Amino acid sequence: MIRRNKLTTNRKQYAVYWIVFAFMMIYVVLVLYPYVWAFLSSVSTDSYRENAGKLLPSLANGIDFSGFQRFFAYEIHTLDGQGVEYVYGFFDLVGNTLFLCVTRTTLSLAFPIMAAYCYTNYRFKGRQFFFFYGVVMTFVPIYGGMSFTYQWMYELNLYDTYIAVWFMAIAPFANFLFYFAFFKGISWNYAEAAFIDGAGHFAVFFRVMLPQLAGIIAVFFVNAFIGAWNDWMTNYLYLPSKPQVAYAIYLVQGEATRVSDYQMFYSAVMIGLIVPLIVFAIFSKKILSTVYTGGLKG
């Protein structure tokens, strides 16, 4: 492995190097500062008025977690299309979020993986068309599709149902080229050996080929899971009566602003941050390495 050398030994260029580094550090401060401020605000005993204008809220009078308690006790009220009211407590929100995250993430990964495996390893009629379709359609931008989506959801009575959300999660071409490249890199000899031993096509896929990509798939799963956990727009647009945590933050914002309970809102924001941060902390090395891999060919 070639060790990267220092950028330069030239004094003038060294100055440029440090200017860029200083700029990066400023950006780092700008990225981190708002989160630190929001966290301190969520636990500060002083009210938002007392902290007004301060660069960082004061903790001199102690730490107060009552904002978190109020958010945990807060109930979200939603109505479905038939006018039925639903009440969600915090743990209902978490349960619903986990349910949606796992199902959507699984669907969004499973179908492209299955399609890429078949395309890579099987020859059948229409195979070339499949690839052509996948590549061409992803590069032809047709805007305004939301109007169709809405119209059909209402006509098929799918609006505000889990089925609609799952249906939209099925995208056979999402990351298709990634999976195609991964499967191409696995020798078919493993499969042939398994076939000789009497394994069927499903057994070969699930027990021989798929486990070889377990690491990569896990990273994609984590990335998609974080995306699904953070997603508030699906609720806002298609599934308003079954809120996730992110959508609850959106709903809480309105209420908190109305009653000036900003501490509860800061707490809600912190809750929204925690899960992605924990997942990222655990998998950051893997996630960043995948981003790096993804950046290779653009």
Next chain:
Amino acid sequence: MNELKIEAENKAAAPRKPLKKRKHGLMQGPQAMFFVAVFMFVPFLIGIVWDLFGKFATISLMFRDQYGTGFGFYWISWAFRELFTTSSHVFISLTVAGKVVALNLFIFTPLQFVMGFFFSRKMPFERALRTIFFLPSIISQIVTVAIFQLMFDNSFGPLLEFAKLFTGGELPLEGLLYNKDTAFTMILIYMAWVGLGGPVIILTATLNKVPEELYEASRLEGISMWGEFIHIAVPMSSQMLSVYFLNNMLSGFSIYTEILLLTDPAQSNVYSFAYLITQGSIAGQYYRSASIGFICTIIAIPIVAIVRWAADRFLPDTSV
């Protein structure tokens, strides 16, 4: 006998026909066909229904008469009239898209590329910096938008004093995010805050793959750091940059959450195509939304075609 021997030698010397590449994947038998049907055609059909059919259905929504009952150009012509009416929401969306694209192309991307270049060479605290740069990419937009709003809240925002430096000491009564003169600038600041770091990591990945030998050779030739940047880093990642260029060109159409959550368009007069299409669809104005989508499509398709053609035609295939 000799002739036979010569013929045999010739045959042996003649280049062999390449063996027909064996098509693997045992496609014989109903089991294999069932497997492919379940694994490939079912998702493919779902994809076609939702994607291909959706695209055609969207196009059909564009070409409707006034009442949406028959074929016509009423909504398309409405969208075009709006596009050339300077006070219309469609025209404002076009200017917003143009400004976002210009900002992305001429400020964000060069800045990200320069930072990526320095990351790819050597930086102190590189791993920590990478993680922090990537952080906004893993946090929900609802969270980042909320925090940004609070930072500039008119009654207690901690950055108001800082903002006053740029507004001459005066702050608009309705708030920076709702004022016609400042709202769009604030949205751009938000986009810089959350969007500047993530792409740096991806660009660094590309630049990390440039062979170190090229830099070493250039240094021996006496090339400066600027020369390394211009003559090695840029050409070696030109294919990747073309993809970036394309994404940035299309980014102006897709601004939605920023406008929906950060501001109130009715007050700030900041609109985007995605906002008009989505809010129109929610309100049941399908034909209107689809026709605005048509405007985006006829702008976007040539952009995609030209950028891809130019990338293939002019950029050397030196992607790393």
